[in-house]
Amino acid sequence: MLGRVLNTHQQWLCRRMADAGMPVARQVAIPDTSTSIREAVAEGLTRADLVIVTGGLGPTSDDLTRDEVAGLLGLSLREDLATRRNIEAFFASRGRKMPPRVLIQAQVPEGAIVVGNRHGTAPGLLIPAAAGRFGPGPRWLLMLPGPPRELRPMFDQEALPLLRERFPSASGFQCLTLRTCGIGESWVEEQLDPILPPLIQQGLQIGYCARTGEVDVRLVATGPAASEVVAHAESAVRDRLGVHIYGINDDSLEAVAIRLATEANARLVVAESCTGGYVTHRLTNVPGASKVVWGGWMTYDNAAKQQLLGVASEVLSDHGAVSEACARAMADGALRAAQATHALALTGIAGPSGGTPEKPVGTVFVALAAAGAETLVRRFHNPFDRETFKYVASQQALEMLRRSLLGLPPMAGIRAPAKAA
């Protein structure tokens, strides 16, 4: 609650629950005090058939949740022998002495289904609330340990099957995200507005998620025809957005680029100035990148551009380091030096300082040299903070590469100097 830690449980659990046909209706985060815990759990049970609680199951003095929940539901605690043995085995297998207080984690409320923890000592608990106490139907409380590497496998392997048994009627739920880049949200909406009414009548819910330089189109449907509705919508959206869709769901542009490069048996190199290694970092985040990424240069200093990539001093003196000519020379030099099939190069002004009226902060030139083809250079204007600038420029470079590998028409850049914001 002090904002020192980012909570990733909510996103992770919401996604898992939605994919299992049980979309989450509300997320709540509270301080770990007795009153807050009791109040929030009681309120949740009034509101929903199932409440998932994370954290507060450990052995330390601020782990209050197990006791508070037992108190709220009027359940006494008993020692669970299997859990006790799991805790003892956990310490024994690591050759560590077991502090006595960890055994408090074997105390479970009467009537709770114990959910085994293969990666830690605090078990999960699935607890039925007395019928009628919080609402008409049966109510369930699922308690999960806080550490992600305990929570996630426990949820997938142990808890979700138990939930499916108890909520067998969870309606069909289908969610598909089509990922685009290089186009704006309003353009996407303009393209899709005419085709939406019949789809929405069929039960489609459409959502847009716009981030800087990219728009996700999310297609959701529930009920027995969910799959058909989403498939139908996907095909209609693809007709409209075509080339701009680079992937679905969790596809990243770098993963798509590496896949295409691998299929093309390509050898990739990257020469970066303003992005400082970020494009190469993204490409090498993809497992298997080593098959196609040969290497790269980070030429921040002008001397590095000349010395490492062979950029001619006249290019720098006549056009400057942030220029179409320099980007071209960097890409051509990189392609040559590595005898690569594809070379990306980026030079620009990440800011916050260094802009001029002709080349304001955010200006970037992206070049793509490919063996046997004319080198392509595009100018973009990304007037954002430094890290966003790097991200958007890297998207532009990766998208140029993706289109080249697919033989698609290249992206449009901008021509005239854009005005600074």
Place this chain on the structure above:
Amino acid sequence: MLGRVLNTHQQWLCRRMADAGMPVARQVAIPDTSTSIREAVAEGLTRADLVIVTGGLGPTSDDLTRDEVAGLLGLSLREDLATRRNIEAFFASRGRKMPPRVLIQAQVPEGAIVVGNRHGTAPGLLIPAAAGRFGPGPRWLLMLPGPPRELRPMFDQEALPLLRERFPSASGFQCLTLRTCGIGESWVEEQLDPILPPLIQQGLQIGYCARTGEVDVRLVATGPAASEVVAHAESAVRDRLGVHIYGINDDSLEAVAIRLATEANARLVVAESCTGGYVTHRLTNVPGASKVVWGGWMTYDNAAKQQLLGVASEVLSDHGAVSEACARAMADGALRAAQATHALALTGIAGPSGGTPEKPVGTVFVALAAAGAETLVRRFHNPFDRETFKYVASQQALEMLRRSLLGLPPMAGIRAPAKAA
């Protein structure tokens, strides 16, 4: 709510509010339907003096929040002329045609204080709720736009000063985070346990936040003596952890390294294999990095190591690319090629495949060559997923650089091959 987007607003706002002495008591996330929005806002106003709402202020059909809040509070909407002009200017300055429906963002509830948006078109709104309607005292509703790069500057520059005026009695709150890396949480706790009791008696709250390869120690106090209590605790903790503390609060290791390198008038280069450009990316995220970062090499392929950094083929054939000898040769080659003062080099196995019993996945060698000094090489074992591996390895490299620039004793590495997890 479907878990497709990670919500970072709550952490960010909680942190800002806590630092301003107004800790947040509850976080709620809801679907963007009329009923949910009205219900959650009404509930929040019953519970607290101030409710902050993010998102739903844009021009699209799923942006319902402005209308629902006006309805809930019984306020009619009026056009705000300054906002209209800001929206028109926003499109004009970008040379883009203004779609008519964006002007809906100039509709604001009667009585709302309009909070200017310098980075977008939807204004923020600070709205008083009718006294007595939701609880005894005055109640305020702050509505902020969803995009982080609009919300964050608006909150800091415009909204927070308005809140401070309205909540002048916010109690003294002091929070200091001391950031360490390269040591474990249990070691930190062992060091600090003996000195804590008197500090806690003075009112100190201490918190640890352990992430892979780093531990933050958070010192918190409230009340009139908050500053003294935290200052006293800081000095006691620094006595114990000394060299391991690299910064405070939002200091990043890369920012500290760039600052020290700038003071030392250094010229830095980086030669990366397994980290694929990530170290260079982190260094160049720091504004002003161009003063000290000359450039770098990303030598993924063995041929790149030989050709670009002059690593001898015997080094590769006798020791392999993941070896102390190769890391040393990479750093020495990079230092020489750029006539740099400091060269970092990293070579290792990010995984998921490629490990051997002697060099399991997660093995990394980090070398630091400095002009006129003996080249230092350390071996580490970071048996994590690919991106965490890159992050932890980059921390190790940056920490080696920081210590070298400060003349501190170097980090310890590992000697024997660690066993695979």
